[in-house]
Amino acid sequence: MNEAWVNIGWANNAVRLDLKKVQGASGLGVMQLRFHVEASCRDEAAAQKPLWFEGGLFAEGLGTSSGYVRRLVVEDSPVTLHSLAATTNFVLVADIDHRQLQVIEEHRTSGMKFRLQLTGTAMTDGNLERIGVGNVECELTQSDWAAVLEQMQYRRLLLIELDAPDAHRSAEYKLALDFYRNAEKQYLKQEWRLTVEALRQSLAALVGKAVDEEDEAADVEAAFKTLRREANKTKIGYSPRAEQVRRALKFMCDLGAHPETAETTKAEAYSTLLMVGGLLHGWQS
Template sequence: MGEIWVNMGGTNNAARLELKSVHGTSGLGVMQLRFQFEASCRHDASAQRPMWLEGKVHAVGLGTSSGYLGRLAVESSPVTLHSLAATATFVLVADLDHRQVQIIEEHRTGGVKFNLEVTGTAMTDGNLERIGVGTIECEVNQSNWVAILEQMQYRRLLLIELDAPDSGRSTEFAAALDYYRDAEQQYIKQEWRLTVEALRQTLAALVGKKAEDEDGAADVAAAAKALRKESREVDTGYPPRAEQVRLALKFMCDLGAHPEAAETTKADAYSALLMVGGLLHGWQPAKARIAAQSSAEENEPLRATAARA
């Protein structure tokens, strides 16, 4: 993936640092990029001289959003090459937050490029001295970047600041959540049309229907009209209104109305992903919630009588 050379004292190219792979991991509220290197001793000047490496990492190729991501720190210090031609592996890590990864996702058009500026110090006769290292640019292709996002557990949240709901609510909800996860994966892969199709499946599965059971514009309008009429007579609450949102979103995600692939853009997929995620976050079947509400209203006089007694 690339290499940089270490200069020590008056010796150029005393050691080589070769970038072998890039991985991701997750922690408590933080994600981490892990750049794995192999160091090799190319001159006696670098043998038996412990090195402490550090640096900075930048994201490049993202237009005006390109820039500094964070500090690089070696995971295990120091890195020591014990003899000529000896090798040692080490990892430089950079901590990222969710917003940084989100900005990358909003602006990348394929893979991701990183620029690593590496520097450090080495021990010589009991004294520390700065060593010259250098800069390396590495490109992570799209398939590898998708794998890194998985490793960092990016989008384990349905939306920013919305925890993923419990899939154990019902079999219908579990199926809907699976389709939503697929939509997230398709979005990460920049498959905008497949993202919207998976969301259409999500909205159908939520009420135990198939995606091809389409509701036309007239059906959506009629349902909204009926609910408006009902709301004048009784307190309908949120559940029936949420069902209207589901119907409208499913109508929005009907790809039959958008036959050309180019008609479904990144903005379309992203807005649909956000809206469906918000709907899932607080979803409960309308009938069940209406029944619970009616039961509570029926029992209210009994509770009041008991309280007076």
């Protein structure tokens, strides 16, 4: 049911709230769900009284992940109905982060269902009084929800979060993580070439080698040919395959080690940082 009624003092059903549409918006590091509501005055008790609404947004139909999402606020307060039968429109806004949307997308099976749990206050004779507001249920079809995600520019940002790995697997692994943390610091300083150089050191340290080993393209090519021959005879698991990924990434990072080569860009430093981070996360010493 996309509507709720507001009780003011002795007047039940004084204001009708009707949810008209739901939109998404993209901001700096956060996204918004925007619920457009039409309020209509159904009793004189509500006329000329400024109304303030707030509440909580709840997601439903997500199994054990259902529940509270975020606080709802009115974009422009207060809401005022100037006469009986008058209508006005306002927007309830909830800020959503990428992790919350990721959880929703992992658990929803079709469309999306929300519940808006609202409370409010009204100004009466110079005093604020609590008013009773019901819940507003909002159900979006799969296509409507896809449109909202598009408006929020979800999936246009590649967001990767990895748990910090255990540094005590081996001495080599600890040193590799130290170099990787240095790469992160260089990235924050916008030192793109030094970021890739630190990643180069991390990949070499991971197997106890010096950074100047495996410099030649022939070394990488020979290692891949050897693994391909072995794969024709027996099953090759993840660990030896991961070693070839390490070799290839090390070869890629070698470009960033030489000042005379083309300048390393932010995109190259960032993508390499992600790839090496993923490799370290799943590395088995």
